[in-house]
Amino acid sequence: MRKPPSELRPSSLAVLPMGDPLAPVVSSAVARLHAWYRAQARDLPWRRTRDPYAIWVSEVMLQQTQVATVVPYYERWLARFPRVGDLAAADEAEVLRHWQGLGYYRRARHLHQAAQVIVAQHGGSLPRDRVALARLPGVGAYTVAAVLSIADGQALAVVDGNVRRVLARLLALELPPDRGAGAAAIQRRADELLWHADPGLHNQALMELGARICVPRAPRCDVCPLANVCVAQGEGAPERYPTRSPRRVVPHRRLVVAVLVSEGRVLLHQRPYEGLLGGLWDLPTVPLPEADGLNAAAQRQALRTYLRQAFGLTARVGPALEPVPHAFTHLRVTLYPYRCAVAAAAGGALSACSEPQGHRTARWIAWAELGAHALPRATQKVLAQLTPPLT
DNA sequence: GACCCGTGGCC
DNA sequence: TGGCCAAGGGT
Numbered sequence: 054m055r056k057p058p059s060e061l062r063p064s065s066l067a068v069l070p071m072g073d074p075l076a077p078v079v080s081s082a083v084a085r086l087h088a089w090y091r092a093q094a095r096d097l098p099w100r101r102t103r104d105p106y107a108i109w110v111s112e113v114m115l116q117q118t119q120v121a122t123v124v125p126y127y128e129r130w131l132a133r134f135p136r137v138g139d140l141a142a143a144d145e146a147e148v149l150r151h152w153q154g155l156g157y158y159r160r161a162r163h164l165h166q167a168a169q170v171i172v173a174q175h176g177g178s179l180p181r182d183r184v185a186l187a188r189l190p191g192v193g194a195y196t197v198a199a200v201l202s203i204a205d206g207q208a209l210a211v212v213d214g215n216v217r218r219v220l221a222r223l224l225a226l227e228l229p230p231d232r233g234a235g236a237a238a239i240q241r242r243a244d245e246l247l248w249h250a251d252p253g254l255h256n257q258a259l260m261e262l263g264a265r266i267c268v269p270r271a272p273r274c275d276v277c278p279l280a281n282v283c284v285a286q287g288e289g290a291p292e293r294y295p296t297r298s299p300r301r302v303v304p305h306r307r308l309v310v311a312v313l314v315s316e317g318r319v320l321l322h323q324r325p326y327e328g329l330l331g332g333l334w335d336l337p338t339v340p341l342p343e344a345d346g347l348n349a350a351a352q353r354q355a356l357r358t359y360l361r362q363a364f365g366l367t368a369r370v371g372p373a374l375e376p377v378p379h380a381f382t383h384l385r386v387t388l389y390p391y392r393c394a395v396a397a398a399a400g401g402a403l404s405a406c407s408e409p410q411g412h413r414t415a416r417w418i419a420w421a422e423l424g425a426h427a428l429p430r431a432t433q434k435v436l437a438q439l440t441p442p443l444t
Numbered sequence: 445g446a447c448c449c450g451t452g453g454c455c
Numbered sequence: 456t457g458g459c460c461a462a463g464g465g466t
Binding site: 111112113114115116117118119120122123157159160163190191192193194195196199211213214215216256257260261263264269270297300303380385 | 457458459460461462463464465
Binding site: 117118119121122154155156157158159160232233269270301328329330331379380381382383384429430 | 449450451452453
């Protein structure tokens with residue numbers, strides 16, 4: 054843990070507008086927040102460094118992802134790619150493998166691409182200029198503020214999910230804080246509250262508070278350093294904030310999956326970079342019309358047709374495996390996997406699989422080689438039902 | 445501004 | 456159980 058300044062005085066705290074109900078006491082409350090953070094901050098691996106590259110990696114991994122999930126990925130990543138140049142020089146396949154299971158796989162490819170830009174255009178060091186930094190793929194407003202405040206002490210206020218929740222409660226903000234006017238109000242308040250003496254500590258303290266005290270359900274207002282200036286707490290209903298915008302219905306899709314095995318190998322293809330699970334390797338999958346979702350005969354027929362059209366294979370569809378339900382943020386799917394075998398292939402099973410429409414590649418993969426490919430979680434659940442060696 | 449993009453943990 | 460949430464960014 055690096056040494057924060059010894060003084061706690063929020064002398065450089067921006068002055069709140071005249072008549073602001075929080076203005077009189079907010080400075081001492083923010084000072085208590087900083088003191089709380091220094092005493093209670095978790096000892097996380099990325100808090101033991103000021104290397105901008107390491108901070109950057111942690112911030113990208115932490116996007117929409119909880120700390121406990123990130124820690125092991127972060128350790129493995131830094132061990133394999135300790136510097137920007139190591140990442141830039143790596144194969145994309147290896148980069149994706151180190152991200153496998155973390156989700157939002159475009160983050161990994163952006164990190165990789167950005168590392169190559171940094172080597173080519175910035176001498177191998179992250180740009181300290183926020184405009185240049187924001188130009189890198191996968192680097193948005195949050196990541197710019199986080200990296201430059203934490204690694205370089207620049208006076209940029211971060212706004213993430215934690216900050217939105219904390220400030221929405223602090224102000225009893227009726228607008229949803231994640232968009233439009235509500236988002237603008239949150240950003241303005243975050244800028245006002247920023248502690249210029251140590252922006253990195255301040256930003257992390259606010260996020261840490263949201264992660265551990267001002268949590269979504271059952272916030273621990275009894276131990277919150279900001280409780281005495283929190284309007285929502287004063288109202289006795291902190292959980293009423295943040296208000297939420299109406300959420301849309303999540304569609305449910307049924308997919309038939311071919312577990313096509315030949316000579317001890319299984320057929321995989323790399324998914325297109327654009328769209329869901331981009332760049333990952335997957336089993337051949339075909340969507341079913343809503344009406345046919347539970348019709349086993351329709352599933353088998355859909356699979357045979359798809360394998361012939363997309364891969365040039367005439368397949369024998371064997372026994373059904375256990376269906377695999379899987380929930381994405383915006384989508385719910387159920388996979389219906391079937392064991393399949395090759396009955397015939399135009400030009401032979403292997404050559405028939407080159408460049409199917411919409412796919413970059415298709416390959417027969419031996420069981421021992423599966424580990425060299427990044428696979429979606431749901432696909433891993435399907436393959437886990439098999440018993441190697443494949444026959 | 446709306447929508448897309450993963451996964452695991454929580455109750 | 457299913458909805459909700461998490462240190463967001465791109466289009």
